[in-house]
Amino acid sequence: SISAAAKAYNVSKSTLFRRIHRRSLRQHFILTNKKLSKTEEEVLIKDILKLDLQGLSPSLSPVRDIADTIRHINTSIVITAIDRQGRPKHVKLTNTT
Incomplete structure (x- = not known):
């Protein structure tokens, strides 16, 4: 029972009940705090590896700037026509900021 488990592990019954019947709060925050x-x-990883190959240290500030740029430039590809092999014939790039 929930009461016995709560007592055995020194956890409040309400916390244990919430964890059993709903998603944990940590999972919720991981999903909502994800920016990329x-x-x-x-x-971003490819850009960091490029910096490393150039002999530049991928420190926090440049990596954060790259991540912000990637996050703000949301490029989506719209395929307007597809041939029989499934390859795009006409691709239009859109930039939404």
């Missing part, structure tokens, strides 16, 4: 999408993270 998976694709944007991959772009």
Whole structure:
């Protein structure tokens, strides 16, 4: 029972009940605090590796600037036509800031 488990692990019953019946608060905050999408993270990693190859130290300030730039430039690709093999024929880039 919840009461027995709460007593055994020295946790309040309400906390244990909430954790059992809902998502944990930590999972919620991880999802809401995430600023970059998976694709944007991959772009950031590639840029950091480029800095490293150039002999530049990927310190926090330049990496933060790159991440802010990536986050603000939300480039999406709109495929207006596709041929039979599934390749895009006409691609229009949009930049939403």
